[in-house]
Amino acid sequence: MASPPVRTRSRLAPDERISEIMAVTRQLLSEKGYQNVVTSEVAERCGISEGTIYKYFDSKRELLARVAEEWFEEILGADENPPPGAGIRTRLRQLVWKGLSIIRQEPSLSRFVLMELRSDPTYRTMRIYELNRRFTARIGDLLQEAVSTGVFRADVSVRLLRDMIFGCIEHRTWAYLRGEGDFSVDEAADGITNVIYRGMLMPGVQDEGASPQSKTKR
Template sequence: MAQRATKRQVNRLPPEQRIADIMRSAREVFTEKGYSESLISDIAERAGVVEGTIYRFFENKRDLLQRVAEAWYIEMMEASEPGFGAVQGEWNRIHYVVYSHLDAMQRDPGLARLVFHELRPDPHYRSTRLFELNRAYTRRIPEIVREGVARGVFRADVSSSLVRDMVYGAIEHRTWAYLRNEGEFDLETTAREITDVVYGGMLLPRAPAEAPRDEILARLDLLTQRVDAVARQLGS
């Protein structure tokens, strides 16, 4: 009697795990090769699947890049949220936000390049989920500004949205050479300098401090001596 052929068992992963594997592989390939040089076949090989499996979960390569970038923003928010609540003081809170973002860019320059060069220039960017995630991610700076104004630390005429744009614009400009593989930046120094400039520019002007009592008495004594000297000259 002919022996029945046995079927090879296929290890079927849950869809969530398969998607996670594909996105992890896509992130690696995109950051190594850049978007234009990355192929779906490269990602499939890295993930250990056939190309058709990728198209089951993602429309195309662009959709896959979009999802990878969204996951990165979610990672950054989840990493920074726990520590932010424990930070007190406007300078410290601004510094925490600036430092955290600089640190993320220093650790993942490839992803930062993809977002800046491939996704943000897209004419439909403002209608994407990535745009909404970016708004949520950058909301801390306007919150700090509004709270500082309410507490009498910052000027009332400060635009919170403008400050947000200045902070993230400064970060992008200071890291531009690094993202282009043309130089480095010092994380600690850059975070402190950006924070100092932004914080100092918003401070509410303070009235001059009152002169110490001894200094006032010394000035009065000097003035009295001068008046006496003038009086003696006039009487002589």
């Protein structure tokens, strides 16, 4: 092992320190999952003492929750509006694509939010709950609209459709995470949209046709 790197007592502005701690924690969360993030390792990677973490965060839980929130906000912030006058299919694809790419970009963090935080008794009171809810609601609203306007059949619940979409997104992503095969956001978005749209389209309604991929292509 190398001699310690000068061990100069680093001194940062609070904001920078907070950022650093959160960045390191995000990374760690990404690598190991919530239960396995340990304060001592956060401190070590930051090159600070454990005590310093507690200067800025009341508890490990708070730290993790804030990391998740920040990240979620970051991602959901960048929101394109749907093209005006776009049909159900186009708008559905856009949302599915967004969901896929979110998880694709930060899969372990997704997992943390989706699996760990969501089980927290106070989850419902956290800001991240609201952020999360807002996104799923957009898909739910779109599906509801499709049913209400007679574009979609009414024989499968909106609830189940939402589960199919998010379930597929999550499943696909985790498989990717575990190194199982490749994963194209565009292809997956197309596939999901196609199956759901065609599977739900009311007989007799004109199919919008697949939206040209280029529209949402990154």
